[in-house]
Amino acid sequence: MSTRETFMNEPTRSFEAVVVGGGAAGLAGALTLARARRSVLVIDGGQPRNAPAQGVHAYLGSEGTSPADLLARGRAEVTSYGGVVEQGQVVGLKRTEGGFAVEREDGSVVAAQRLLVTTGLVDELPDIPGLAEHWGTGVLHCPYCHGWEVRDRPVGVVASGPVAVHASLLWRQWTEKVTLFAHPGRTLGSLEREKLAARGITVVDSPVEAVLSEEGGVSGVRTVDGSVVAVDAVVVPTFMRSRSQLLVDLGLEVSEQKMGEHVMGTYVAADATGATAVPGVWVAGNVTSVSEQVIGSAAAGNKAGAMINADLVMAEAERALERARAEQGAPAL
Numbered sequence: 001m002s003t004r005e006t007f008m009n010e011p012t013r014s015f016e017a018v019v020v021g022g023g024a025a026g027l028a029g030a031l032t033l034a035r036a037r038r039s040v041l042v043i044d045g046g047q048p049r050n051a052p053a054q055g056v057h058a059y060l061g062s063e064g065t066s067p068a069d070l071l072a073r074g075r076a077e078v079t080s081y082g083g084v085v086e087q088g089q090v091v092g093l094k095r096t097e098g099g100f101a102v103e104r105e106d107g108s109v110v111a112a113q114r115l116l117v118t119t120g121l122v123d124e125l126p127d128i129p130g131l132a133e134h135w136g137t138g139v140l141h142c143p144y145c146h147g148w149e150v151r152d153r154p155v156g157v158v159a160s161g162p163v164a165v166h167a168s169l170l171w172r173q174w175t176e177k178v179t180l181f182a183h184p185g186r187t188l189g190s191l192e193r194e195k196l197a198a199r200g201i202t203v204v205d206s207p208v209e210a211v212l213s214e215e216g217g218v219s220g221v222r223t224v225d226g227s228v229v230a231v232d233a234v235v236v237p238t239f240m241r242s243r244s245q246l247l248v249d250l251g252l253e254v255s256e257q258k259m260g261e262h263v264m265g266t267y268v269a270a271d272a273t274g275a276t277a278v279p280g281v282w283v284a285g286n287v288t289s290v291s292e293q294v295i296g297s298a299a300a301g302n303k304a305g306a307m308i309n310a311d312l313v314m315a316e317a318e319r320a321l322e323r324a325r326a327e328q329g330a331p332a333l
């Protein structure tokens with residue numbers, strides 16, 4: 001990411017709004033802006049968080065659609081109203097007199113009056129052999145996204161984060177066959193053990209050494225004591241790190257998302273409309289809320305798009321008033 005004060009090139013194009021990131025949040029924001037007859041450019045790196053998943057679940061009206069199809073439909077909807085969607089990586093954002101300059105990896109620069117940053121987050125996995133290969137298919141984090149698909153089947157939860165006990169109890173709603181595996185640095189309290197046992201959740205105190213595969217899917221886990229436990233899916237709490245460097249370069253701060261004393265991830269704070277502490281910059285989706293799902297991210301993008309339009313409307317009205325008063329020889333406000 002660029003932290004340069006100056007960009008190599010001058011802007012070659014100008015938009016009323018530039019959206020950085022074309023996932024659900026960004027495209028929903030762009031759709032609202034395009035339908036509000038705003039010139040809007042979406043620049044998207046093409047790495048949505050749920051890319052490895054087979055379907056987007058709990059998205060009303062499009063249940064189970066593949067993530068790629070949902071976004072392709074979103075891009076088509078944005079362009080059908082005159083919005084521009086381009087593949088690319090934004091490497092720098094800078095404030096200018098008229099708004100912002102947006103620099104891409106190829107050095108090209110576009111000007112924007114307002115920014116909507118929807119760069120999402122990165123799930124950081126614990127370093128366990130075999131885990132990353134199955135991320136999003138047999139290695140899961142969210143029961144609302146994947147629970148139905150593994151209902152009644154054996155599931156192993158890795159106690160790698162503060163929410164592991166909570167996660168085990170949650171997944172128990174979808175299957176009676178939940179095993180919680182210990183992880184270095186996480187000691188289970190006696191009350192936690194009692195509660196897990198009361199719900200029929202087995203606790204294995206030897207930590208997971210590797211996730212095992214068969215025919216391309218997860219088949220079990222091997223623990224450090226050499227035992228193998230057969231499971232069809234592994235649940236792992238991830239560290240949810242917001243993709244926030246561009247916002248930091250604009251002067252915004254990154255906050256820690258905590259559960260009790262435990263840090264679960266990071267986010268860039270905004271108000272309920274997505275407005276950040278930097279005037280002219282809005283955020284939506286996972287970059288500002290680690291728990292937001294696709295429908296919530298789209299809703300937040302939709303709201304931010306409307307607020308950006310309203311902000312532009314008010315600025316235009318102010319300028320029109322100034323011009324009108326100047327023409328009438330009235331004193332400036």
Ligand SMILES: Cc1cc2nc3c(=O)[nH]c(=O)nc-3n(C[C@H](O)[C@H](O)[C@H](O)COP(=O)(O)OP(=O)(O)OC[C@H]3O[C@@H](n4cnc5c(N)ncnc54)[C@H](O)[C@@H]3O)c2cc1C
Pocket residue numbers: 020021022023024025026043044045046047048049050051052053055056057058059088089090091118119120121123135136137142144145146243246284285286287292293294295297
């Ligand atoms: C495995 C998995 C399965 C999931 N399943 C579901 C599910 O079934 N239902 C559900 O509701 N939620 C699901 N989720 C959650 C869902 O992925 C997120 O809620 C959603 O993707 C958030 O949308 P977003 O627009 O904020 O971010 P993203 O979808 O992550 O989109 C961010 C976009 O910004 C782009 N970007 C980032 N930085 C830059 C940059 N510098 N320049 C240009 N572009 C950039 C990225 O490439 C990406 O395309 C799942 C998550 C995971 C990990």
